[in-house]
Amino acid sequence: MGVLSSPLRAGFLAGWLFLLYASGPALADSSSPMLTVTEGTESRELTLEQVEEAGLHEVDMRHPEGPEGTFAGVWLDDFLTAQGLEEARRVRFLAFDGYTTFLTPAQRQEKRYLLATRLEGEPLDEDMLGPLMLIVPEDAAAALEGNVSITRWIWSIREISAR
Ligand SMILES: Nc1nc2c(c(=O)[nH]1)N[C@H]1C(S)=C(S)[C@@H](COP(=O)(O)O)O[C@H]1N2
Ligand SMILES: [Mo]
Secondary structure, eight states: OHHHHHHHHHHHHHHHHHHHHHTHHHHHHHHSEEEEEEETTEEEEEEHHHHHTTOOEEEEEEOTTSOEEEEEEEEHHHHHHHTTOTTOSOEEEEETTSOEEEEOHHHHHHSOOEEEEEETTEEOOGGGTOSOEEEOGGGHHHHHHTOSOOTTOOOSEEEEEEO
């Protein structure tokens, strides 16, 4: 029996391994590293799950770059507090395309920034300005009309660095 069933067993094993492999990208959504947080010279990697621990908020809006619908994300200040970085004098954002911005505590008080993680419940794709982007929900309408600067609405964020 053992001799006859071992090719079958091997087949099942190969099947399961393939399924595991094929579902990898979907599973990776919330449990694989997606953001580097740097504090001085120390860096750590966070998963989507860990970023969203700060508490999700939803907002219906259209982003000036096109995406529209129900965005979800964590308030930047809640995220910084969860990471022990609320006192940072400068919070820098670095994007995959090389774009970078920073916020001072005064700027974070002036406008409430949302670190968006999802659109319509799905993690933001990298071709949908993901995996993370900064938006100012209260300025959404003005941004569409071109009445407010959106230079700090950085998308494709890969790293947040505080000092
Ligand atoms: N990752 C990333 N975010 C970005 C930018 C960018 O080039 N890359 N451009 C910024 C600037 S300067 C503005 S005005 C707005 C809109 O950029 P756009 O006019 O190039 O579309 O997005 C901001 N966020
Ligand atoms: Mo700009």
